Amino acid sequence: MNDYVLLPCPADDRLLVLGMRWHTILGSRLDLRARQKARQAKASHYAHAENSEAVGVVRLHRADRGEAGKIHSAALAFAAEHRQGIVALRASLPDGRVWVVAAQAGKVLTQSDRIYPTDGDARMALDDLAERYGDGLTVLSFEDDDPPGQSLAAMLGESAQRHLLRPAGWALPSVPRPLAVAVLGCLAAFLLRGLWDWYQGVRSDPPPVPQRVDPQAAWSEVYSQFERRTRVHAGKDWTALLSGLAELPVDVGGWRLSSAQCKRAVAADWSCLARYGRAHRLATNASFLAARPSGWHENWQPMDAVVAEFAIAGGGRALDLAKLKSLAQHENEIITSLQQLLPVLSSATLGDATPVRLEAPRDELGQPIPAMGGGPLILERALTLEGPLRSLFLTPDTLSDQIEWRSVSLTVDEAAEPSLNRSRLMAGLSGVLYAHE
Structure with a gap:
């Protein structure tokens, strides 16, 4: 249980814990059951989101317990950022190890939040997840940060009390009765002395009155934070992204492109992977490296395939609530424009409209x-x-400033018969559409 890593957040004194163990809890009063599970696992601390059926536990080293008040669960923060579908993340750590986490509909999967000694071990874990969840799994990737933890820290946002570790508590061990009586007597004496000192302090120095929190200003800041962290796109943004994939070289030193995928990173850019297969009998790793574009980084797998990593400028801008259209306008304008596109698409899916979950601000009493x-x-x-x-x-373009694209994919099918809605280059765009009531 102690195989965990603490990463500092570059901008403040918060810490991220990676490598917790996650369990499923069922029944009513999930908050109480989460703490009970942590005690059963002999954990010192646990992480649990409200009404969630997953609880993460960890036994912190004694040297780390003094920092527990500012340690946040990276897995819980990742799950809160990905409340739709099944999403996994592979993140390289400063010491060379690799962290893998996965979430389904905002819940951390029990077999994830693990730290692997090598990138190969991490990719095997991702392959296992892919076999279990198939095409429904989306995989993101963070590489080494400078400073370390910057991309992961960005998941926390500016207010992340819901991701903070909680103490699991402790129970008295079984001790002989005389010793227990003596210990309890000493504790009672210390408690009485502490109460007396507190009473004397109250008599001499009344506690300061907490400064009142303005509810309207507090909620206004919540909406402002949501606008800053949500990045929407215009037509020129997704055109540039699709152009970046369309311009990928099909042949690189005898290696043929088979697929590509880009995910929106925590920063503004897109993190992309392109898979090439060894197509020519004289193709080698060296021939690929000599012909591939600059700025790429490769992962060989191991003799006949290579995955190239690269970035595409992200574009987009912070969400402006004043520019959001109403749900009725979406149904009339946006949905109509999408329906007009259906004949040249192979599929299109639109989910139900649900309210965005915003964490309520706290008053002066918490x-x-x-x-x-x-x-x-x-x-x-x-x-x-x-x-x-x-x-x-x-x-x-009716989607401009209303859509936050989160992923794009490209598949090359040399045997495909071109038609109105089929071609040898098939692609997919996936994101979140925002509106107001």
Whole structure:
């Protein structure tokens, strides 16, 4: 249970813990069951999201327990950022090890949040997840940060109390009765002395009155933070992204392109992977390296395939709630424009509109502040478009400033028979569409 890693957040004194052990809990009062599970596992601390059926446990070293008040679960933060579908993350750590975490519908999967000694071990774990979940699994990748932990820390956001580790508590061991009586007597004496000192302090120095928190200003800051961390795209942004994939070389030193995938990184750019297979009998690793574009990094697998890693400029801008269209406008304008595109697509899926989950601010006593009447109700729905790469260039501009694209994929099928909605270059766009009520 102690095989964990603590990473500092570059911008403040918070710490991220990687490598917790996750368990499934069932029944009512999940908060109580989460703590009971942590005690059963002999953990010192645990992480649990409200109403979640997953709890992560860890036994911190004594030297780390003094920092427990600022340690946050990286897996819980990742799951909160990916509440739709099944998403996994491979992140290289400064010491050369690799962290793998996966979440399904915002819940950390029990077989993830593991630290592997080599990248090969991590990729085997991802392969196991792919076999279990098939095409429904989306894999993200973070490489070494400078400073370390910057990309992972960005998942926490500016307010992340829900990701903070909680103490599991402790129980008295079985001891002889006389010794237990003596220990309890000493504790009672210390407690009485502490109460007396506290009483004397109260009489002499009354505690300061907490400064009142303005509910309207607190909720306004919550919406401002959501706008800053949500990045929406315009037509020129996804056109540039698709062009980056369309310009990938099909043949690199005798190696043929088979697929590519880009994920929106925590930063503004897109993190991309392109898979090439050894197609010519005289092709070698050296011939690939001599012909491949600059700025690529390769992972060989091991004799006849290579995965090239590269980045594409992300584009996009922070969400502006004032520019969001209503759900009724979406149904009339955006959905209509998407329906007009259906004949040249192989598939298109649009999820139900659900309210965006925002963490309520706290008042001066640390209690959640109820939502203010008249505040905006922000809705989100998943959108996926699949079809020939040429067709996705026709994605309508009505989506501009309403959509946050999160992933794009490309598949090369040399045997495909071209048609209106089929080609040898098939692509997919996946993201979240925002609206107000």
